[in-house]
Amino acid sequence: MARFDILLPVKNGKAFLAEAIDSVRAQTFTDWRLLVLDHGSTDGSREMAEAYHARDPRIQLHSFPHAQGLSGLLNCGLDIADCEFVMRHDADDICLPERMAVTLAAFEARPDCAAVGGQADVIDAAGNKIGDMSVPVGSARVSAASLFRNPVIHPAAALRFDEVRKLGVRYGVDMLKVLPEHQRLEVPGLAEDYFLFGQLAVMGKVTNLPQKLLRYRWHGNNVSAARYVEQMEMSLAISRSLTRSFCTMHDIPWFDPAPFCNHGGILFDVGGQMNFDVEYARMADALRRGFGPSVELERELSYRKTISTRNGAALLWRYNRFRTAHVPETNDWSAVRGWLIRRLPGKRRLSVAPELA
Structure with a gap:
C-alpha cells in the first residue's frame, strides 16, 4: 500500500x-x-x-x-x-x-x-x-x-x-x-x-x-x-443545496445564497433586484451562528457585503473599500468587473429566479 x-x-x-x-x-x-x-x-x-x-x-x-x-x-x-x-x-x-x-x-x-x-x-x-x-x-x-x-x-x-x-x-x-x-x-x-x-x-x-x-x-x-453556462447553473444549485444542509444542521433560518455567489467570476441577476442589504444581514447572522465568530469569517462576509448591491457606482465604491482592507482572490474582481460591463455589446447577465424557503 x-x-x-x-x-x-x-x-x-x-x-x-x-x-x-x-x-x-x-x-x-x-x-x-x-x-x-x-x-x-x-x-x-x-x-x-x-x-x-x-x-x-x-x-x-x-x-x-x-x-x-x-x-x-x-x-x-x-x-x-x-x-x-x-x-x-x-x-x-x-x-x-x-x-x-x-x-x-x-x-x-x-x-x-x-x-x-x-x-x-x-x-x-x-x-x-x-x-x-x-x-x-x-x-x-x-x-x-x-x-x-x-x-x-x-x-x-x-x-x-x-x-x-x-x-x-x-x-x-x-x-x-x-x-x-x-x-x-x-x-x-x-x-x-x-x-x-x-x-x-x-x-x-x-x-x-x-x-x-x-x-x-x-x-x-x-x-x-x-x-x-451549464456549469454556473449547476454551481448555483450546489450552493443552494449546501446552504439548505448548513441551515438544517445548525437549526437556523434558511437564506438564498444566490445574491452573494461569484461562481466563475460572475454575479447573478437575481430577479432583477438591485439591493440585497437586508438579505445580507440575515445571511451574515446565519453564518455567525452556524460557524461561530472568527476573523476568517469576517473577511469572507466583507466580500459578500461588497457584492450585495447591483448598483454599478455603489458596487465599485464598495469594492475599492474592500480591496484596501483585504487581498482579493480569484474571481473577486472579475465578478465585480463583469457586472459593471454587462451592458456592453456582446455581454449578457446570467439571470436566476430567487429561491423560496
Whole structure:
C-alpha cells in the first residue's frame, strides 16, 4: 500500500498526458501509486499510460469506458484506491515537485482535516504562465466560502482516505443526508468537485494551504470554457443545496445564497433586484451562528457585503473599500468587473429566479 494514490482521469488527453505523468514522477516524495483512469480514449492515451507502466510499475492503467460521467469515473478510482491519502491530478496539469511533501506535512499537522488543497499557477496550452489561481486559506475561510463558490482547486486537492471510508465520501452524491430524500442533489458532472468539497467544508473538514501546489492548464477544451453556462447553473444549485444542509444542521433560518455567489467570476441577476442589504444581514447572522465568530469569517462576509448591491457606482465604491482592507482572490474582481460591463455589446447577465424557503 502506497501512502498516496493519485487519481488521474483521462479521455483523449494524450496532448498533455506525458507532462502530467512526468510531474508526478518528479515528486520529492516517492511513496505513491498513480492510477490512470481511462474513460474510453481513442487517441493513444491508453497506450501512453501502458508505456509508462512498463518503465515505472507505480503507474497503473485502469479502464472504465462505461463510467457515468466524471463523477462515476472518479468513484471507480475511489473504489480501487488502497492508501493513506488519495490525491487528485488532471491529465493536462503539472504538479509542482514538493506537492506531495507539503500536502503530507499539512495532513500530519491537521489530523482533523479530511481534505487539503492549495494555490496554483495558471498556464496556457504551451505551458506559459498567464495568471494565478488563489483560493481561501484555512478551514474557517474555506467553510464560509463554500456556500458561495468552489473554494478548492480540485486537481490540487487530496483526501484523507480513512475519512473517505468513514464518511462515505463519493463524487456527485449528497453524503450529508440531512435533507429529505426528495431534496437531495445529484451531480453527475460539471461541478462534482464543488459538491464533494463543499459538503466536507460545511463540516469544517477542509483547509487550503498558502503554497502553490500545481500548474493549472487553461485551454479551450476545459469544461469551464466549453460548458460555462451549464456549469454556473449547476454551481448555483450546489450552493443552494449546501446552504439548505448548513441551515438544517445548525437549526437556523434558511437564506438564498444566490445574491452573494461569484461562481466563475460572475454575479447573478437575481430577479432583477438591485439591493440585497437586508438579505445580507440575515445571511451574515446565519453564518455567525452556524460557524461561530472568527476573523476568517469576517473577511469572507466583507466580500459578500461588497457584492450585495447591483448598483454599478455603489458596487465599485464598495469594492475599492474592500480591496484596501483585504487581498482579493480569484474571481473577486472579475465578478465585480463583469457586472459593471454587462451592458456592453456582446455581454449578457446570467439571470436566476430567487429561491423560496
